């Protein structure tokens with residue numbers, strides 16, 4: 001076991017640590033006990049991750065004195081629904097969890113979002129420890145307290161802000177993650193570099209973290225740096241009144257690209273394409289220097305992620321304006337103005353059409 005870094009998150013509603021390192025699954029018991037206490041731990045996981053890691057995590061929890069219950073649900077975004085949440089809540093009740101007990105969310109983004117929401121709702125709130133097993137969950141969804149399920153009208157439309165008591169990110173879990181899924185999540189890593197850290201951006205452009213043989217310790221440091229970037233944002237704006245909106249960089253167009261592709265293109269890949277599109281639009285509309293878009297495209301290509309979309313502009317507009325982050329007749333668009341710096345521009349729907357025209361389907365072939 002080695003903890004590479006501990007990142008302290010301090011939001012108005014809760015203070016907690018994110019542990020990043022190797023072999024940490026065996027530490028889930030003692031870390032959970034220190035952070036959350038209680039006597040019973042319900043491990044919530046999906047049908048992909050539970051067979052891989054649930055026994056090991058339960059052993060660690062039992063070693064720390066917990067009685068454990070495992071609640072699993074069928075893997076996949078299509079199951080991130082109220083019906084699955086209801087089954088999980090009934091499972092918690094059947095297991096007899098009290099307000100003093102704890103949920104351990106073991107898995108990727110779907111598991112973390114749904115177990116987090118179950119924790120927010122069950123008995124009006126019990127403790128939750130997030131144990132993310134995918135890159136996307138480690139660098140983004142497990143940190144900052146967003147929890148949700150999808151509705152028929154769109155992703156993450158019903159949820160709550162509910163911070164965990166600890167996050168335990170074991171990069172050895174990447175052993176069981178496919179190269180494709182790992183690469184997809186890198187879209188969010190590129191986003192963080194553009195958002196806040198030119199050194200990280202240059203580092204990952206020159207040494208993409210999805211390259212074969214990339215050292216695990218270095219990967220843990222990259223994960224930790226991403227967590228710090230997200231931490232700085234959520235510490236300052238827990239409930240997305242202002243600064244936290246910058247985490248939506250690449251997402252206005254990215255979500256539209258994802259939805260228009262019927263979710264066949266992964267979330268991170270869609271965000272990467274959306275990021276390149278908004279960067280090209282910003283250059284074309286005079287909001288940033290062309291070199292910013294060029295550098296973002298170079299980084300995105302280095303990871304083998306898409307830099308553009310072939311989805312027609314009308315569809316992108318339609319999906320982008322259905323986004324839950326729309327404000328009446330305007331959209332808050334996050335624009336990269338330099339590597340390491342973004343601004344939020346409130347634009348009209350007509351201006352959004354201009355952005356789509358300038359940025360989507362306009363990448364130069366290389």
Ligand code: GLY
Nearest residue numbers: 140144146244247
């Ligand atoms: N994933 C964006 C946020 O947590 O605000």
